[in-house]
Amino acid sequence: MLYNSRSLALLLAVCIAVITTLFLSLFENVNSTALAVTFFISFSVSYLLTFVILEFLIFREIKEIYKLLDKLKKRELNVAQAKSAKLNPLKNITEEIFDFADLKQKEIDDLKKLEAFRREFIADVSHELKTPIFAAQGFVHTLLDGAVNDKAVRSKFLKKAARSLDGLDMLVQDLLTLSQIETGQIKMRFDTVDMIQLTEEVFEQFETKADKKDVNCRIDSKSRKVLVHADRQRIGQVMTNLISNAIKHSHDGGEVIVSFEIGKKNVTTIVTDFGEGIPEEHQPRIFERFYRVDKSRSREKGGTGLGLAIVKHILEGHHTKAEVESKAGKGSSFSFKLPKAKTEKADGQEKTE
Numbered sequence: 001m002l003y004n005s006r007s008l009a010l011l012l013a014v015c016i017a018v019i020t021t022l023f024l025s026l027f028e029n030v031n032s033t034a035l036a037v038t039f040f041i042s043f044s045v046s047y048l049l050t051f052v053i054l055e056f057l058i059f060r061e062i063k064e065i066y067k068l069l070d071k072l073k074k075r076e077l078n079v080a081q082a083k084s085a086k087l088n089p090l091k092n093i094t095e096e097i098f099d100f101a102d103l104k105q106k107e108i109d110d111l112k113k114l115e116a117f118r119r120e121f122i123a124d125v126s127h128e129l130k131t132p133i134f135a136a137q138g139f140v141h142t143l144l145d146g147a148v149n150d151k152a153v154r155s156k157f158l159k160k161a162a163r164s165l166d167g168l169d170m171l172v173q174d175l176l177t178l179s180q181i182e183t184g185q186i187k188m189r190f191d192t193v194d195m196i197q198l199t200e201e202v203f204e205q206f207e208t209k210a211d212k213k214d215v216n217c218r219i220d221s222k223s224r225k226v227l228v229h230a231d232r233q234r235i236g237q238v239m240t241n242l243i244s245n246a247i248k249h250s251h252d253g254g255e256v257i258v259s260f261e262i263g264k265k266n267v268t269t270i271v272t273d274f275g276e277g278i279p280e281e282h283q284p285r286i287f288e289r290f291y292r293v294d295k296s297r298s299r300e301k302g303g304t305g306l307g308l309a310i311v312k313h314i315l316e317g318h319h320t321k322a323e324v325e326s327k328a329g330k331g332s333s334f335s336f337k338l339p340k341a342k343t344e345k346a347d348g349q350e351k352t353e
Contacts, residue, residue, distance in 0.1 A: 133164075177310055181310070191230075192228075194226065195338075199219055199258045203219075205240065216254075220259040242311060245308070246271055247273075249273060258272075276331075277331050280326075287312040288309060318338060320338060323335050
């Protein structure tokens, strides 16, 4: 629009006033004062009337027309884009092909990772199963070849074969446990658990093993009871695996300490040893199945290589995780958090101990 309502009303009012004044000047008895007054009155009245008419009757409608035109332009642009897409179907097809190719490539990469994991897992399981089986097989064949007649040799070899088979049974049980946890077959049964009592029971379980290495196992806690909300059996497995590892990797005459940090909502359990420690580059992988920092030395010390993997999955079932702090040659600390247990009070209010 070249003009707005005000400027156009002004132009029209001037024209009307000039015409009116020129018309009156044709009469002889009209003086200049009357012409000036006529010009002013006609200009004012004409301006007001034209402004009102233009603003409220014409320009408002014109603005609505322009709004409608803008909408039509946008609609036409969308239609044009849609027509362009229809006229160029190869562009859409190309984009869909690339998207499909990306999706399939991701699926292929995932399958490759799963296949590599499957091969590695089968190789690890085969190796771990083969070791105790071959050991037991060798002892049995030695006895069958005539050593069975020597009472001392017979007893020695039968004990070694039994230990190998016990190790095999332990490996199979750990594999089954891990598989059941991963597939959700084992359901967590949450209850109030006293971590101090549970730790003392685990210490008793490893008393003979600790005595052989002269390792002192103790609890560092000011509280007589440390109550958490957890599955007692599964957290018992966690403590068993962590304390067993701590004793195994402690130096002779060392110490294993279980301590507790009690917060407002959670209890952090910490299992600390002052033994071999774990090099920093190995720490991110120690919770993987069959991963060993030093494979040859780890096998000599026993264990299935699944203990920390079981710890990881049990704690994930408790919506928490294990953390490790370790320095090679100075020992390790494994810790995990569990929610504090809640007990009912006489006043009906629930309080966390």
